[in-house]
Amino acid sequence: MTDVTKSRFNCRRLEVSDLERVMNWRMSPHVTEFLNTDPVLTLDGQKQWFDKLVAAGEYYWIIEVDSIPCGVINLADIDMTNKHCTWGYYVAEKKLRSFDLAMSLEMSLYDYAFDKIGLNKVIGESFCINKAAVKMHELCGCKTEGILRQHIFKNGQYYDVCVQSMLAEEWNNLRHKRKYQHIAFA
Numbered sequence: 001m002t003d004v005t006k007s008r009f010n011c012r013r014l015e016v017s018d019l020e021r022v023m024n025w026r027m028s029p030h031v032t033e034f035l036n037t038d039p040v041l042t043l044d045g046q047k048q049w050f051d052k053l054v055a056a057g058e059y060y061w062i063i064e065v066d067s068i069p070c071g072v073i074n075l076a077d078i079d080m081t082n083k084h085c086t087w088g089y090y091v092a093e094k095k096l097r098s099f100d101l102a103m104s105l106e107m108s109l110y111d112y113a114f115d116k117i118g119l120n121k122v123i124g125e126s127f128c129i130n131k132a133a134v135k136m137h138e139l140c141g142c143k144t145e146g147i148l149r150q151h152i153f154k155n156g157q158y159y160d161v162c163v164q165s166m167l168a169e170e171w172n173n174l175r176h177k178r179k180y181q182h183i184a185f186a
Contacts, residue, residue, distance in 0.1 A: 009104055011061035011073060012186045018062055019046040022072055025092035034130040036152050061185055070096040073105055075113060084121035106140045108183035114168040121167050128160040137164045141174040
């Protein structure tokens with residue numbers, strides 16, 4: 001098992017050569033447990049999805065721990081008029097999951113969204129039953145904007161969704177008080 005406390009984290013742009021791996025991750029039950037869907041994907045469908053996200057100007061990166069691909073992080077629904085977007089991520093390789101990785105990913109993504117893209121707000125959604133994710137976002141400084149009650153219907157039941165956000169001004173006041181590995185988004 002990798003000692004993630006001494007690991008080096010990196011995020012590189014998603015490439016066509018990653019699509020089969022991402023497809024397999026995205027269909028894994030341990031990944032989809034807290035995601036909105038349990039998709040059945042094809043490689044052709046992945047290529048169409050990739051073309052659409054490139055055309056839309058969305059940002060998708062492969063998360064790496066010590067150069068080992070282990071998950072996906074993204075900025076999507078980018079609205080430059082209102083200067084906001086949504087974000088999400090998952091670490092598919094269980095042995096590489098860690099609190100340090102999660103915190104560093106989230107806080108480094110704020111650095112990128114606010115400093116590089118010039119956004120004012122980053123919005124994330126988590127299933128309310130995923131208390132660890134909701135708490136982690138709070139530890140990073142996110143504010144809960146509300147609960148979307150019975151918002152996702154999956155596997156025969158409704159799930160409430162917690163909507164949380166970070167504003168550029170809030171992050172500028174917090175970033176120097178937080179300790180995290182600064183991840184470059186290539």
